[in-house]
């Protein structure tokens with residue numbers, strides 16, 4: 313499928329990096345100088361460019377604008393202790409992008425294009441990878457239809473883009489979450505497991521109602537009965553109940569997080585008992601009432617490991633122990649950070665140098 317991976321490069325005349333205050337970066341507001349683009353036409357991915365970050369020209373009849381024919385990924389590039397740019401399990405993102413793409417009839421993107429585009433872009437913009445603790449260069453690869461056609465059909469032309477953004481912490485403090493008993497994010501047979509644009513559009517309204525009630529995020533429950541715990545908006549969920557680390561098992565209604573997999577792998581390696589299984593809302597609420605739940609947290613690339621301070625259910629707020637007492641999650645978080653930063657042995661081969 314790949315003609316030849318010749319990337320045309322058009323550099324910015326003047327870098328914008330001098331305008332960035334790297335000691336005060338929030339999430340997702342600043343973009344680096346360049347972006348990578350591959351275009352799909354006539355059955356192949358055939359043009360590859362690195363161009364200045366900037367606006368795109370898009371038909372008002374684009375299938376993306378009308379029908380959400382778009383899938384994305386989220387990953388981070390870090391500087392390790394030695395100052396070298398590294399990626400964390402990037403091939404997992406490439407594979408998941410293609411699983412999402414398949415669900416929306418978007419053509420698969422070959423590994424070579426993903427990795428070559430990513431590497432070349434990061435080499436060029438490596439000065440944008442911040443080095444401060446809790447910062448990273450967030451990398452957003454995405455594919456969308458560029459087809460001009462107002463009818464509903466599978467598209468024939470697409471763009472794959474990678475843009476990057478220096479980021480600080482996604483959440484600055486532990487989060488308050490509400491168990492959502494009315495709305496649903498995903499249903500069996502739907503697109504919940506895909507990072508498909510529409511999933512996130514559909515979650516905005518319930519999340520807004522939750523925010524009006526004082527919650528940062530929702531805990532989604534299954535769309536059929538609202539009986540089982542699923543995940544949060546951008547994070548998979550983990551609980552420590554009776555000293556066991558429990559997390560919902562993978563189904564087609566939740567995102568198969570790479571951070572989730574990494575945390576479970578580390579936990580098993582440390583000898584922490586782990587269960588991937590169905591978790592009922594009842595179990596969560598009763599273990600909160602009885603004090604058997606000693607920890608609850610979300611895991612995802614953007615937010616890394618974020619502690620949950622409060623779980624709200626049907627108007628009652630249950631308060632979790634202070635973060636200093638959360639031995640299991642604190643240990644897991646620290647170990648993961650140390651591996652990414654090159655301070656701990658990378659025994660699972662997760663860290664990939666960019667150069």
Ligand SMILES: *Cc1c(COP(=O)(O)O)cnc(C)c1O
Nearest residue numbers: 546547548567569570571612613
């Ligand atoms: C991206 C995402 C996650 C986390 O996945 P990671 O691979 O760990 O970043 C969890 N839930 C949802 C809904 C997501 O979009």
